[in-house]
Amino acid sequence: MTTSLVWFRNDLRLHDHRALSRAVQQSDQVACVFVVAPSAFERTSFGYERVGPFRLQFLRESLIDLRDNLHKIGGVLHVVVGEPEIVLPRIAADIEASTVYCHQEYATEETTTQTRLESSLCESGCSLEVSSANTLLEADDLPFPIDELPELFTHFRNKIEHRTEVLSPLAAPTRVPRLDEKTSAKIPDQPIDSIDLLCRNPSRDDDQATYVDRAVLKFVGGESAGLARVDDYLWKSDCLRTYKETRNGMIGANYSSKFSAWLAMGCLSPRKIYEEVLRYEKERIRNESTYWMYFELLWRDYFAFVVAKHGQHVFQVGGLRQESLDWNQDTAWFDAWRKGKTGYPLIDANMRELEETGFMSNRGRQNVASFLTKNLGIDWRMGAEWFESLLIDYDPCSNYGNWNYVSGVGNDARSFRWFNPIKQASDYDPEGSYVKHWIPELASVPSDKVHTPWKLSQEEQHRYGVVIGDHYPAPLVDLFQSADVQKQRFMKARSHR
Numbered sequence: 001m002t003t004s005l006v007w008f009r010n011d012l013r014l015h016d017h018r019a020l021s022r023a024v025q026q027s028d029q030v031a032c033v034f035v036v037a038p039s040a041f042e043r044t045s046f047g048y049e050r051v052g053p054f055r056l057q058f059l060r061e062s063l064i065d066l067r068d069n070l071h072k073i074g075g076v077l078h079v080v081v082g083e084p085e086i087v088l089p090r091i092a093a094d095i096e097a098s099t100v101y102c103h104q105e106y107a108t109e110e111t112t113t114q115t116r117l118e119s120s121l122c123e124s125g126c127s128l129e130v131s132s133a134n135t136l137l138e139a140d141d142l143p144f145p146i147d148e149l150p151e152l153f154t155h156f157r158n159k160i161e162h163r164t165e166v167l168s169p170l171a172a173p174t175r176v177p178r179l180d181e182k183t184s185a186k187i188p189d190q191p192i193d194s195i196d197l198l199c200r201n202p203s204r205d206d207d208q209a210t211y212v213d214r215a216v217l218k219f220v221g222g223e224s225a226g227l228a229r230v231d232d233y234l235w236k237s238d239c240l241r242t243y244k245e246t247r248n249g250m251i252g253a254n255y256s257s258k259f260s261a262w263l264a265m266g267c268l269s270p271r272k273i274y275e276e277v278l279r280y281e282k283e284r285i286r287n288e289s290t291y292w293m294y295f296e297l298l299w300r301d302y303f304a305f306v307v308a309k310h311g312q313h314v315f316q317v318g319g320l321r322q323e324s325l326d327w328n329q330d331t332a333w334f335d336a337w338r339k340g341k342t343g344y345p346l347i348d349a350n351m352r353e354l355e356e357t358g359f360m361s362n363r364g365r366q367n368v369a370s371f372l373t374k375n376l377g378i379d380w381r382m383g384a385e386w387f388e389s390l391l392i393d394y395d396p397c398s399n400y401g402n403w404n405y406v407s408g409v410g411n412d413a414r415s416f417r418w419f420n421p422i423k424q425a426s427d428y429d430p431e432g433s434y435v436k437h438w439i440p441e442l443a444s445v446p447s448d449k450v451h452t453p454w455k456l457s458q459e460e461q462h463r464y465g466v467v468i469g470d471h472y473p474a475p476l477v478d479l480f481q482s483a484d485v486q487k488q489r490f491m492k493a494r495s496h497r
């Protein structure tokens, strides 16, 4: 009788689950285990909850969905509390598993855990088999070793495109043989709803109406909801055909795919999405938009590989370039930024959306990250940690990789690039609908004035019911002067390299 254990990590799905499929092929009985690690719920270095309310709820829902889907094909999800490298070897020994199967992750903490797990399993004669299925491409299939990954995305793309194949996703297993009752009783699992760490925050159901009204989408965790979203975005709403034109939007469910939350928790496999895109190209249309979905998923892969190459540097203040920049940690300015009170409506609307819903568009993320680092000169890690806490789609590689990139300590070819939020607002929110949606204080200000409220005369302020400095803040800094100060700092630091 061969027994194996599948360790579910950020891969809470049954389709394209190489680890589970391998275990089912190789074993007579399979224990499916998810480990709730207390260390993953600690506070970040600047003191924020590592897993804020949106992701916590999404995680709970994803686990429940996985439990129910496994149940339908005979399997059982055992949810246990503890550090994986400690509890998994114990469970493996108790149930006499010969192999533990899991998926590769790239972020430093996750790889450290995996290495520790491997060595403790090895001591007890159990092996660890690691597959890859959370990226489009496999790191091992790249036409270069990971430490020769190009520092620029374009070079990476040119090297792999048309050369490295995206593997087809695996179908979900039709049957997962569960452990016999006696063996199963040896696993110290707990019902999902009884685990304090998972139920810390009250459900948002109480204020669901307001939340759903204002959010771009009601994100529901789990593979079932993730697959339904793919079906909806591609097939029912037919939005993929115009994705390239709409993807820089900020209002509504369909300007972009919103796949990120399901991808981050592994409820969706990127290869499954890619397969659907290919089918869409065959059955509906193949155009720049369909290509662009692949292009964006490739960015996601790229950041995973960047972290695989540069490891912990991506999470440190100097970033992967190991830049010595003179950041400040001004808490008053930082609080103004995170609470949406900088006086720049585009920045404030985005930060309020993040805090109220756990989501922000890509356009918004680029702008707020640029403002924090290139105008306020604040330590980019404070922003990255705030995102880590709140984002429903938080993914360590994409988050820290993008923060490195935007703040200037990562892979950006241009020396000092910043986003002018007034210009960005006029390009991407010309009517001011987005800022009015999130900043009710500015609701009556005409569209052509809403992005620069500090220019309103006393009489206009009175007319539109908003007193600057009272109802809505005056700008925290002058845009051009502050960017210039930061630029000098950057240039000085670079000249010393």
Ligand SMILES: Cc1cc2nc3c(=O)[nH]c(=O)nc-3n(C[C@H](O)[C@H](O)[C@H](O)COP(=O)(O)OP(=O)(O)OC[C@H]3O[C@@H](n4cnc5c(N)ncnc54)[C@H](O)[C@@H]3O)c2cc1C
Residues within 6 Å of the ligand: 247, 256, 257, 258, 259, 260, 261, 263, 264, 293, 296, 297, 299, 300, 301, 303, 360, 361, 362, 363, 365, 366, 369, 387, 391, 393, 394, 395, 396, 398, 399, 400, 402, 403, 406
């Ligand atoms: C400062 C900053 C922090 C970010 N943090 C995260 C994060 O923690 N998790 C995360 O998934 N994305 C992050 N992103 C990338 C991007 O903003 C989101 O992936 C995107 O907004 C999610 O919306 P969507 O699924 O509708 O994207 P779509 O436009 O529909 O794109 C499809 C998919 O492509 C991938 N993708 C798109 N853009 C990027 C990108 N720039 N980098 C990596 N992958 C991308 C995502 O998986 C996304 O779901 C960050 C970007 C910035 C600038």
